[in-house]
Amino acid sequence: MRTRKWAFGSTMLLLAAGFGPATLAQAQQYPAQDIRFICAFPPGSGADVLVRYFADKVRPLTGRNVIVENRSGAGGNIAIEYVSRAKPDGYTVFVHGASGTAASMSLFKSPPVDVAKTIQVVATINRQPFMVLVDAKSPHRTLADLTAAMKPKGNKASYATAAPFGTVVGEVYKLGTGVQAVEVPYKNAIDSLNDQLSGAIDYAVHDPVYALAEQRKGDLRILAVSTAERLKANPDLPTLKELGVSDLNMMGWWAAMVPQGTPKAATDQINKWFDQVVGSEETGKFLASFGGDQLTMPPDKAQELFLKEINNWAEFVRIARIVPAG
């Protein structure tokens, strides 16, 4: 009993003595504690793999531990809300699609927070397209072939989507070409494979991870990508823009984000870490396996892009006539 009391007292003393300098050091020296990366998807998902990759690569640069925390659900909204309300001290970093975060403002009837006011992008990671796909056995070798075949079919034609992004790209393609195919939504891209291979679905608009995997297997053929510029990862795939379908740049991009009000010392440091990791050859290969290119830019430019993206998505959702959920 006696010893414990003594130990307690001395700890208090030590704490009191060390209090002043410690806070000072904390302000100067970021990071002074472990950092949490928030992932908006469940463990084991493709997104989780990406977040954990960056946690592993950033960890040695920080000299601290980097912990991945999964807060999945409601299309990322649970994580977005969580990060928005987190303490803006630089120890909560949201590694997620900045495009998806921007889109959430338009995809949901009553978004829990105004991300333009609560979230700040500090470093960008990658840019990736959605892709238009046909059965590899089909005679359509180019998007023009597909368009020519779909037009006479009118609303007898069908296409598969599995994400709001796909719905947007699908609608933009129809508006730009006059195709009148009917959208058939799936929960996962893979669910649409059997329907597509049996001919019940004429074409599909899916994410690059699925599209590239199925093209490699020889099941499907990619005809076009949704970004305005071609990708370094797949330079031979034409864009909807150069094919004259649409001028829109429909691009998914991942970023490291923090709650607004995070000190500049911390955001600059996070940006430096991510730029270093994203710029490496290893990361280039890793991101190419997700069908995208590395993307680095200074924090202010990234934030600018983010704010622009919020407006873009309002427009996309209007074009695609998506009814906000919630």
Added chain:
Amino acid sequence: MDVFANLATGFAAAGTLQNLWFALIGCTLGTLIGVLPGIGPIPTIAILLPVTYGLNPLSSLVMLAGIYYGAQYGGSTTSILVNMPGEASSIVTCIDGHQMAKQGRAGAALAVAALGSFFAGCVGTIFICAFAPPLAALAQQFNSPDYFSLMVLGLLTAVVLAHGSVIKAIAMIVIGLLFGLVGTDVNSGATRYTFGVSVLWDGLDFLPMVIGMFGVVEIIRNLEQPDVGRSAISARFRDLWPSMKDFHESWRAVIRGTFLGAILGILPGGGVVLASFAAYTLEKKIAKDPSRFGKGAIEGVAGPESANNSAAQTSFIPLLTLGLPSNAIMALMMGAMMIQGIQPGSAVMTSRPDLFWGLVASMWIGNLMLVIINLPMIGIWVKLLSLPYRFLYPAILLFCVIGVYSTNNNSVLMVFTAGFALFGYILVRLGCEPAPMILGFILGPLMEENLRRSLVLSRGDPMIFVQRPISAILLVLSACVVALIVLPALRKTREEAFQE
């Protein structure tokens, strides 16, 4: 032979030190919970699901599968020695197994149960090798309408094979279907029954539901019963070897039980409990002298014990080929796969052959481990029965809570778990089996999705379900199943079958 090349892949994948280790953990845990009355494989797998996040997919499946078929071994031990079934699937083993033990033939009963289980496990593995590839090939032809019809057949069969009242089984499936509706609708993006709670946008979480309804409810149910002392009939190791007469009397029953179990395991809604009951009934029906049953007939141990093990094995077939879980355990395995980012179905075999064949190979390895774990170490397992519940249950409850919280770091899930525990307890008091509800919950959203998608594809023409041959055949089979439920003569047979 393709099968041998595939099995070689499987043994290479399952034979790594890590996977052997997890197979051993799974089998040991399975035996443990099989021995302990009050906690079965469903709550155990549910509780361990969150732990599997950190493992690689094969290791986690190997471990979870080991728990499932391991419990079939362990359950028989207590049935025979203590007349207390550790597992529902071992209830029938009590009847003749414990009688044998009373007559001083405990060793023979245990050995026949274990060796019969081992034989059945091996045959079950061969069944998977033989039937999974053609079924998977067929599954690749499945379109949305076919999937819908398959779900219809699956749910209807679950009604027929469910234990107890048909009306209650239907009610439970419908409740499951309704729970499955919560969340965002795939077709329209609208949210249903979410009451503005964003946690519900992706639907009700599977884990709080199963942990609440199976894990917590099991504990409450067991606490209701007084913690009476249990005395076991001791069995010495040297007595374990059955006599020639025992062998002679039981080998046919082992083979019959194995094949019956293998078939019942594949059927949706079937599984180990049904297999063991059916095998016992069969043995009694075809025996020359049925009056021996209940008085220590060795066939009454050999048949059901073989059947429940081969059923445990073959119930993986529909999950791994069609993506259709045939019972609540398989629904959990499906959850375990989806946690790892693997969509169960025909694609598993083509895209992850190491995973599929590794799991199959691990079952064979696991069965071998189980014989070793169970026979020589039988004394240790029996000692475990003296473990007081007051230590056991708080520990299990703690695991439940940690497991649910760690999945999403969200304390709301605790509230859901408690809610489902209460709901599950009410169901149990009303005599409703929660297992069909879990099937309804898992299959309901898939069924709805495919139904509506088919109708979009056909532009609203319901004929699409009969125009496609696969779908048409499945619907005809479904109609037959409905006839089974409705026709009074057949219904009576079903009720009789379950009374045995």
